[in-house]
Amino acid sequence: MSDRFAYDPDREAKNEARAKALEALLIEKGVITAKTVDTVNSFFQNEMGPFNGAKVVAKAWTDPQFKARLLADANAAIEELDFPPFMSGAEGEHMKVAENTDTVHNLIICTLCSCYPWPTLGLPPYWYKDPTFRARAAREPRAVLKEFGVDLDDSVEVKVWDSSAQIRWWVLPKRPDGTEGMGEEELAALVTPEAMMGVAVVEANPPRTGYDPAAQGF
Amino acid sequence: MKLQHALGGLEGLGPIQGPETKVFVQPWEKTIFAIHVAMMGLSKHLDLKDVPTAFDDEWTWADLRKGAEAMNPFDYFRYRYYEKWLGGISGFFVQQGYITAEELEEKTRQYLADPASIKTEGGDPKIDEQVLHYLETGDSPLRDAAITPAFAVGDKVVVRDIPPTDHTRLPGHLRGKTGVIDVVYDGVYQYFCSTGPDGLGEPMPIYSVKFEPSELWEELHEDGNTAFFADLFEVYLEAA
Incomplete structure (x- = not known):
């Protein structure tokens, strides 16, 4: 060698x-x-992390009007919520949200490097910056999703969003069945960063809930 | 062609290792990350008023990216994400004369011999207030200029194949490919710096362009109902 x-x-x-x-x-x-x-x-450990995006997702699941505004203008909709005033801060100045439905599954990638919406999702995990992920998710998203444990029916359209200009994309995951009685806080605890990037689905009974900074290397 | 920018669709990679869900895999990565954020927050293109920092340069993502693009591509893939940052950022401070290469080597040796011998203290709190202010308010590239987008939703466009310069935001796998405008974003957006003949610098419209997988990857495309969307600056597009 x-x-x-x-x-x-x-x-x-x-x-x-x-x-x-x-x-x-x-x-x-x-x-x-x-x-x-x-x-x-x-x-980044305490203020600007994926727990913010999880709260936005929970709000969108419980308030259809809010969801419509979030999909139309993410920054304006998020500013309505009770957050500290940095949700349009660094790397989140212009965000777009793509909604997963029964017929569409969205995946965000950055083939050039690591564009990522910091205010809602925090900092990108290593796998997102991994050249193997960046290369493969562009051409074979279904195979990559399967490796992450997301096995989609052939009828579901996969949309891959490559952020390389000035917009930062993220995903509104589907609300899982069996969560009908849950409040926003309980729902937010189910939402992982991976789900908001499109490589995971939200589960009603995940093995672990809530945000753990140590798991992110802080 | 820059290999760093032509990753999309690369063959023969095998499964994604891990996946590693940590943001930082070594504690020192938090140090270089924070230094980069501080440099962005103290960059002289921002309105710094009376921030008493010795930093007197412009530093944006473009500068970090230029460093990565200037690397030998085989080194680029050899080093981990934050290792590239460490090399690029320490090189910048030496090149600009803030520190000397000898000082950095000496201090590095000192730390290796006895980490506790490096004591750090002091600094004006206004510096950290400005760094937080940057994180909280960002650095929006949206500009107020009356520029009409050249393309409308549904228009067919071809991605230009501009020779590489020291920096570009044009992914290699899209060059020469035909797509359809899916979104015309509101307003016009400025990139951090001019990329010379590559074309970025002045405010311009940006688009989300939809590509068919068979157009991008030809016979190697994955079967199934899939669409690829790329955000692109207007200068990278021409009418098909």
């Missing part, structure tokens, strides 16, 4: 040291502060 494909055995230790060294130097030089890294990460 050529050297090009050899990895340094201390790869992660050196990456960590370089990142920490860069941070320390930028603080010394007055570019950022000693609190910048924690400030940014706690914002």
Whole structure:
């Protein structure tokens, strides 16, 4: 094997040291502060995460008029809700929502890299940025969905949305059967980031509910 | 052609590993991510008023993407997502003279020898307030300009095949392909920077263009009822 494909055995230790060294130097030089890294990460852990999108989904499931407004103008509809004032913030300035129905299943991808609606979905998981996913989801979405456990009937149309201009797409999943008695909060706990990207369906009795920052690597 | 941009439809990849649902797979990735966000929030094209940062450059997604596109494509696929960020961002700070390569090496060695020896403190809270302000308000590319879209819903268009420059937002798998305008987005949108002969820079309409899988992938397309939609800047399209 050529050297090009050899990895340094201390790869992660050196990456960590370089990142920490860069941070320390930028603080010394007055570019950022000693609190910048924690400030940014706690914002994404606690404020701008997929729990926001899950609440929007639960609202759309329980309020058909809201759902219609969400599909027509996502940013304007979300601004009606009781959220802190950043739902049209970084990487969510212009969002579009695609609705899954009995006849249409939507999948969002970014073949160029990792475009993603931060205010509603938080930061993209690694698989979304994986070149294998980006390459395969474009040409063989049904096979990819099957690998993720979403086995669609042939009659269901699959729509793949590749975000590479200035719009950030996400998916309004189907409300699962057996959730008729649930309130918005209970419903929101069922909605995963994967469901809002179209690689999962929402289950009425998922193995785990609620948002777990540790599961995202925070 | 840039391999980084011609991923769509690539053959022979096998199953998606994992899938890894974590956002960060190593703790240090949170550090480089936050530094990038801070740079975007402190970029001089924003209205920074009296933010007392030493950062005095423009930094947007375009700058990060240019770095990734300038990489040897085999290195691009060799490194993990945030490893590319670490290389691109530390290279930028050296190139612009904020730090020297020697300083960075020395500090890296120091951390490897004894992480606790690196102490960080201080900095004006106004810097972090501005970074949060950027996250909360964003940096909308929507511009107020009276430009009539060249295409309407239902129009047939061909994606242009513009020679690669240092940066483009045109995916390789769409070049030369024919599609139909599905959505004309309201308003006109500006990209962060000029991409020269590639054509981005001035505000322009953007579209969602619908492609038939058989048009994109020919005999290798997947059977079934499937449609592919791509968001594209107007300059990348011409009438079919």
